[in-house]
Amino acid sequence: MxxxxxxxxxxxxxxxxxxxxxxxxxxxxxxxxxxxxxxxxxxxxxxxxxxxxxxxxxxxxxxxxxxxxxxxxxxxxxxxxxxxxxxxxxxxxxxxxxxxxxxxxxxxxxxxxxxxxxxxxxxxxxxxxxxxxxxxxxxxxxxxxxxxxxxxxxxxxxxxxxxxxxxVSLEDFVPRWSLSGELLREARLADFGWNNRKIVLFIGRLLPSKGVHHLLEVFPTVLEKEKDAMLVIVGSAFYGVNRESDYVRKLKVLAEPYKDRVVFLPYVPYPRVADWYNLADILVVPSGGEEAFGLVNVEAMASAVPVVATGVGGIPEIVMDGVTGVLLSPEKLDPGLGDSILRLLESEEERRSMGRAGRELARIRFxxxxxxxxxxxxxxxxxxx
Structure with a gap:
C-alpha cells in the first residue's frame, strides 16, 4: 500500500x-x-x-x-x-x-x-x-x-x-426514552425544582434569524393549555461569551411576565450541552434565515427528543416531518408553532415514537x-x- x-x-x-x-x-x-x-x-x-x-x-x-x-x-x-x-x-x-x-x-x-x-x-x-x-x-x-x-x-x-x-457522536448523548435517560432526567429535574415540568428547549445563538422571539410570542398560549410547560433557552448572542445584545434584552422583556416558566441559561460548552437535551421533551428550532444544516437538529435526534422546526434551509434534509418531528412553514409560525408544541406536549406516545425514530435516523445516517x-x-x- x-x-x-x-x-x-x-x-x-x-x-x-x-x-x-x-x-x-x-x-x-x-x-x-x-x-x-x-x-x-x-x-x-x-x-x-x-x-x-x-x-x-x-x-x-x-x-x-x-x-x-x-x-x-x-x-x-x-x-x-x-x-x-x-x-x-x-x-x-x-x-x-x-x-x-x-x-x-x-x-x-x-x-x-x-x-x-x-x-x-x-x-x-x-x-x-x-x-x-x-x-x-x-x-x-x-x-x-x-x-x-x-x-x-x-x-x-x-x-x-x-x-x-x-x-453527531451518539455516545455523547443519553437517549431520553431509555431507563438511564429517564432516571438521569428525573434526578436533574428534581435538582432544579422542576419536578413534573414539560420542558420546551431552545439551544443556539440568540440572534433574530434564529427566531427565538417567535417561540416567546406563542408560549403564553402553550401555558394556557399546558400548565406544566416550561421554556428553557440555552445560549448567547456571541460564541463562548455571555454578553447581552439588544435582541437578547428584547427577548427577556417578552419573557418577563412568565418569570418562573421561562429560563435563560448561558452558553454551555460542548459536550455538556447534552445534559440539556436529556431534560427536554421537545427541541424547537424556529429559524427564519438560511440555516444550512443546524447541528442542534441531529443532537436532539441523538437524544431521542422530537424537533419542532421551520422547514427552511437544510433542516428538511434532517428532520422527517411527522416521523422525527414537525416541520412548519415560516409563514405559518403563528399559530402553527404553538399548536405543534401543544400537540407533542399532550402526547407522550407521539414524543416517544418520534424521539426513538430520530435516534435511529441519527444512528444510520448522521x-x-x-x-x-x-x-x-x-x-x-x-x-x-
Missing part, C-alpha cells in the same frame, strides 16, 4: 481543543479529522489566539496556530511549501482558498463552506466571489440546500460541489463516522470525477 495522501486543513479561527468555546466549524473539524487520520496524513492550520501554544495535537494530528494579519497567508505558505500536501481543504474562507490556489498550483485546493455567510453580498460583491469559487478544485457543503443556493447565486459556476452532511468517510473519499478522488 502506498504512502497516505497529505491533506492540510485550514480552519477559520484559532483551533481550540476541545471545541466547546469555538464555533461549530471547529467542532466539525475536531470530530472528523481524527476519524480520517488512519487513511490520510493530516495537519491542521489556524490562527493563533494569544493563549494557546503555537503547536498542539488533536489525537495524533498536528495543529499549527499561526500569527494573523498580513503575515498569515505567507506563514501558511511557508508551512505548506515545506510539507508539500497533496490537498488543501480551506474552511469558510473563499479569499484564502483563492490565494493559496494561486500560489500552490501543484496542490489541489478545496473550499468547504458551512453557510452562505462568506459568499453573501454583505461579505463581498458577487463579482469578486465567483472567481474565487471558480479557482478552486472543488467545493464541499453540508446540505443539498447549500449546494442549490450556491448554484442559484452563481449559475455559471462550473466547480464541482460535493454534499457532505454533518454528524454519525461523524459517515461524515468522515465521505470526506476521505472526496479528498482521495479527482474532483473532476
Amino acid at each position: 502506498g504512502e497516505r495522501q497529505k491533506v492540510a486543513v485550514i480552519t477559520p479561527g484559532s483551533f481550540v481543543i476541545p471545541s466547546g468555546r469555538s464555533s461549530s466549524v471547529e467542532r466539525v473539524i475536531e470530530k472528523i479529522v481524527p476519524l480520517a487520520a488512519e487513511q490520510l496524513q493530516i495537519r491542521i492550520y489556524g490562527l493563533a489566539d494569544g493563549h494557546l501554544p503555537a503547536y498542539g495535537l488533536l489525537g495524533n494530528v498536528p495543529c499549527y496556530r499561526l500569527t494573523g494579519g498580513r503575515r498569515y497567508v505567507d506563514s501558511i505558505l511557508r508551512h505548506l511549501r515545506k510539507w508539500l500536501p497533496d490537498t488543501v481543504d480551506v474552511h469558510n474562507r473563499p479569499q484564502l482558498a483563492y490565494q493559496l490556489k494561486a500560489r500552490l498550483p501543484l496542490a489541489r485546493v478545496f473550499l468547504t463552506l458551512h453557510s452562505t455567510t462568506f459568499i453573501s453580498s454583505s461579505s463581498q460583491p458577487g463579482s469578486r466571489t465567483l472567481p474565487m469559487l471558480e479557482s478552486v478544485d472543488g467545493l464541499i457543503v453540508n446540505s443539498k440546500y447549500l449546494k442549490d443556493e450556491i448554484m442559484r447565486r452563481f449559475p455559471s459556476l462550473t466547480t464541482p460541489i460535493s454534499v457532505n452532511p454533518l454528524g 454519525r461523524w463516522e459517515h461524515t468522515s468517510d465521505r470526506w476521505v473519499s472526496i479528498m482521495k478522488r479527482n474532483p473532476s470525477n
Whole structure:
C-alpha cells in the first residue's frame, strides 16, 4: 500500500481543543479529522489566539496556530511549501482558498463552506466571489440546500460541489426514552425544582434569524393549555461569551411576565450541552434565515427528543416531518408553532415514537463516522470525477 495522501486543513479561527468555546466549524473539524487520520496524513492550520501554544495535537494530528494579519497567508505558505500536501481543504474562507490556489498550483485546493455567510453580498460583491469559487478544485457543503443556493447565486459556476452532511457522536448523548435517560432526567429535574415540568428547549445563538422571539410570542398560549410547560433557552448572542445584545434584552422583556416558566441559561460548552437535551421533551428550532444544516437538529435526534422546526434551509434534509418531528412553514409560525408544541406536549406516545425514530435516523445516517468517510473519499478522488 502506498504512502497516505497529505491533506492540510485550514480552519477559520484559532483551533481550540476541545471545541466547546469555538464555533461549530471547529467542532466539525475536531470530530472528523481524527476519524480520517488512519487513511490520510493530516495537519491542521489556524490562527493563533494569544493563549494557546503555537503547536498542539488533536489525537495524533498536528495543529499549527499561526500569527494573523498580513503575515498569515505567507506563514501558511511557508508551512505548506515545506510539507508539500497533496490537498488543501480551506474552511469558510473563499479569499484564502483563492490565494493559496494561486500560489500552490501543484496542490489541489478545496473550499468547504458551512453557510452562505462568506459568499453573501454583505461579505463581498458577487463579482469578486465567483472567481474565487471558480479557482478552486472543488467545493464541499453540508446540505443539498447549500449546494442549490450556491448554484442559484452563481449559475455559471462550473466547480464541482460535493454534499457532505454533518454528524453527531451518539455516545455523547443519553437517549431520553431509555431507563438511564429517564432516571438521569428525573434526578436533574428534581435538582432544579422542576419536578413534573414539560420542558420546551431552545439551544443556539440568540440572534433574530434564529427566531427565538417567535417561540416567546406563542408560549403564553402553550401555558394556557399546558400548565406544566416550561421554556428553557440555552445560549448567547456571541460564541463562548455571555454578553447581552439588544435582541437578547428584547427577548427577556417578552419573557418577563412568565418569570418562573421561562429560563435563560448561558452558553454551555460542548459536550455538556447534552445534559440539556436529556431534560427536554421537545427541541424547537424556529429559524427564519438560511440555516444550512443546524447541528442542534441531529443532537436532539441523538437524544431521542422530537424537533419542532421551520422547514427552511437544510433542516428538511434532517428532520422527517411527522416521523422525527414537525416541520412548519415560516409563514405559518403563528399559530402553527404553538399548536405543534401543544400537540407533542399532550402526547407522550407521539414524543416517544418520534424521539426513538430520530435516534435511529441519527444512528444510520448522521454519525461523524459517515461524515468522515465521505470526506476521505472526496479528498482521495479527482474532483473532476
